Amino acid sequence: MSQVNSKLERQVESILLKHKLKVSERTLKRFLNFLESIIDELTPELIEIFVLDNLTIGESYFFRDRKVFDFLKKVMQYKVEWNILSVGCSRGEEVYSLSIIARESGRNCKITGIDISPQRIEEARRGCYKFWSVRFLSEDELERFFIKNDDKFCIKSDYKANVTFVSGNFLTVPFSESFDIIFARRVLLYAENEELVVRKIYSLLKNDGVLVLGSGEYFPTVLKDFEPINECPCVYKKVSRKSSKFSDEKHVKDKRPKTSFISTQEVKYLKEAIAKNLENELALEPTIRIVEHCLENKILSEAENYLAILVRKYPTHYLVWKYLGVLELEKGNYEAAEKHLKKAAFLNHSDDEIWQLLHFIKGRK
Ligand SMILES: C[S@@+](CC[C@H](N)C(=O)[O-])C[C@H]1O[C@@H](n2cnc3c(N)ncnc32)[C@H](O)[C@@H]1O
Numbered sequence: 001m002s003q004v005n006s007k008l009e010r011q012v013e014s015i016l017l018k019h020k021l022k023v024s025e026r027t028l029k030r031f032l033n034f035l036e037s038i039i040d041e042l043t044p045e046l047i048e049i050f051v052l053d054n055l056t057i058g059e060s061y062f063f064r065d066r067k068v069f070d071f072l073k074k075v076m077q078y079k080v081e082w083n084i085l086s087v088g089c090s091r092g093e094e095v096y097s098l099s100i101i102a103r104e105s106g107r108n109c110k111i112t113g114i115d116i117s118p119q120r121i122e123e124a125r126r127g128c129y130k131f132w133s134v135r136f137l138s139e140d141e142l143e144r145f146f147i148k149n150d151d152k153f154c155i156k157s158d159y160k161a162n163v164t165f166v167s168g169n170f171l172t173v174p175f176s177e178s179f180d181i182i183f184a185r186r187v188l189l190y191a192e193n194e195e196l197v198v199r200k201i202y203s204l205l206k207n208d209g210v211l212v213l214g215s216g217e218y219f220p221t222v223l224k225d226f227e228p229i230n231e232c233p234c235v236y237k238k239v240s241r242k243s244s245k246f247s248d249e250k251h252v253k254d255k256r257p258k259t260s261f262i263s264t265q266e267v268k269y270l271k272e273a274i275a276k277n278l279e280n281e282l283a284l285e286p287t288i289r290i291v292e293h294c295l296e297n298k299i300l301s302e303a304e305n306y307l308a309i310l311v312r313k314y315p316t317h318y319l320v321w322k323y324l325g326v327l328e329l330e331k332g333n334y335e336a337a338e339k340h341l342k343k344a345a346f347l348n349h350s351d352d353e354i355w356q357l358l359h360f361i362k363g364r365k
Helices: 004-018 025-037 046-056 066-080 093-104 118-125 141-147 194-204 222-223 265-273 284-296 300-313 320-329 334-347 352-364
Strands: 083-089 108-115 146-149 150-154 163-167 179-185 206-213 224-230 232-238
Touching: 004 025, 004 046, 025 046, 025 224, 046 118, 066 232, 066 352, 083 093, 083 194, 093 108, 093 163, 141 146, 141 222, 150 320, 150 334, 163 300, 179 194, 194 206, 222 352, 224 320, 265 284, 284 300, 300 320, 320 334, 320 352, 334 352
Parallel strands: 083 108, 083 179, 108 163, 179 206
Antiparallel strands: 146 150, 206 232, 224 232
């Protein structure tokens, strides 16, 4: 790497560090090459803006994961006043989608959106979108919620009432209120330390509050203090610290993530895929869920079959080694369990559960 590039690299890395963001090495390399091509135009402020706008992806659209909004519409019937926070709100699509359902449900809803990119927040305040952001709405919805302005769809002012946008890093911006619902969809993946984000969300949520993640997102850290809601698996309810998964040090084995949220349909699909030997169709996240389901219900031979396939397909994923460890623990093979769990800890040292299981084994040997 050239002199210029290494100086730039240090600058970019310190910005990432300052905002506690992470990016892959490949993305960083591509980005540095791009910056180098416009090096003469760059100021430190501009580099920071480029980092925030280019190293995080602002992709969003109205009513993303529609079933979540349908579910919340039902939940909103339970009370009149709602305070909602959207973390990583990008250009505001999620915030206005919430404003729309609140208004349609006749509820008083205060919604705050925060994003680390000042440019996206500016666009959110404007509330005018290209077709791409509204592509899944019906003609009727487009008519009801937007005013067409040339090729842009601008949200009607009704839906802007009670909506606030904040530009800044969720981890450092102070909030003086608590929330009923916090959205953090496709945001944890950018966090250098996702646990810090989850802890802040926990502290800002009211006791009966819920956290909404993106569909298909899976972060074991979340399961320490939140439980997925059966009806809508990407919605998690806050559990009190007393009954939180890691509060009772004595029963380490009981601290595995609760898995009751796996649907019978999902179990059926995965079992059929295994039976047909469709290895390539086995995505990691749902298969891990079925493994958890099998371990929870002591169907050890089935868990072993799934893990045998997963370890061939995802040999470097820590969850595979973690559950191989749990399986051996269930069978009473402490040595083998320890070996697998050490591998898991090597691949992801920030999963507390792995360390606690290792601690548990140490106490047994
Ligand atoms: C992929 S978008 C997700 C948008 C929306 N939540 C959704 O799911 O449709 C992720 C957004 O999170 C923002 N972001 C990432 N880390 C953040 C942080 N620590 N604080 C605030 N915003 C953050 C990025 O700037 C980006 O706009």
